[in-house]
Amino acid sequence: MPCSTSRTRISDPAEIRSRLQEQARAEGFNALGICAPDAAPQLPERLAAFLAEGRHGQMEWMAERSHWRASPAALWPAARSVIMLAELYTPEHDPLEIIHHKDRGAVSVYAQGKDYHDLVKKRLKRLGGWLVQLTGAEIKVFVDTAPVMEKPLAQAAGLGWQGKHTNLLSRDLGSWFFLGAIFTTLDLPKDAAERSHCGSCRACLDACPTRAFPAPYQLDARRCISYLTIEHRGPVDPELRPMLGNRIYGCDDCLAACPWNKFAQAATELRYHGPHGGPALAELAALDDAGFRERFSGSPIKRIGRDRMVRNVLYAIGNSGLAHLRPVADGLLNDPDPAVADAARWACERLP
Incomplete structure (x- = not known):
């Protein structure tokens, strides 16, 4: 997304990061973290083992685009930073209560309302557009449907860790949140990766x-x-x-x-x-x-x-x-x- 505005652009990475954090909150995101595109070097080996075992079932698209999925840097070589964002969808009621009502269907919490693909992507595009106007950088926005392994990248960006169930957890957010990614040509300050806090719990x-x-x-x-x-x-x-x-x-x-x-x-x-x-x-x-x-x-x-x-x-x-x-x-x-x-x-x- 090239920028043609004459507004004074900001180039200081620390200031960009600070203002990005503030703007993300204003857009409705609950957390933000930044990592390098190659911050999860274990991805190729882990994905290859998962596919070799056939554990992806009928999800042929995982194998067909595995070269991109295993390497975010290959997906867009020009990217220098991956901005990972989290948005909560925490349920208002006990999500397992419905299991006891046998005449009714249990629908996963994330799918009970409007499609998150649309809502999260609109926020990401607005935030990405703001970043382009601020810096003149290029961006690409991804929400779930692209060959991007959001959870390992989110862990590398410090948003949480992949628990024993392989989903992302956060000490601050719990586990009920969506992830979105903005790849950018900006070289922004990176966050420390999060480590597992599951302990002996199963x-x-x-x-x-x-x-x-x-x-x-x-x-x-x-x-x-x-x-x-x-x-x-x-x-x-x-x-x-x-x-x-x-x-x-x-x-x-x-x-x-x-x-x-x-x-x-x-x-x-x-x-x-x-x-x-x-x-x-x-x-x-x-x-x-x-x-x-x-x-x-x-x-x-x-x-x-x-x-x-x-x-x-x-x-x-x-x-x-x-x-x-x-x-x-x-x-x-x-x-x-x-x-x-x-x-x-x-x-x-x-x-x-």
């Missing part, structure tokens, strides 16, 4: 319903409920279906179990919060394509499509033990989507 590992962690700090996505309900196409392994419970989009169990969340700050962006209580399974199962798109317009849930959502809902119905939901599953036995029809048969077999 609460997150023990909380996982599907035992998706082969070891501390390792994840096998093929067993992760977030992966299974969002990324996985087609039928889910019958062995894993009972473990999904009523989780129909994502899973918060490992995050919610973390003791560091007692220090979590409240979110300031209310659009991340959805209505209290999950959606009724019977209502979701009745959605056609048009109804699904209308229901989840502006939500990150929209990306999985009607068929995958109804498949997930039928697994939840099969796990509910509620006889009054049997006709709902029965009505989808001949659904055009094979995975939906298979899930309907499975649900009917399990219900009284």
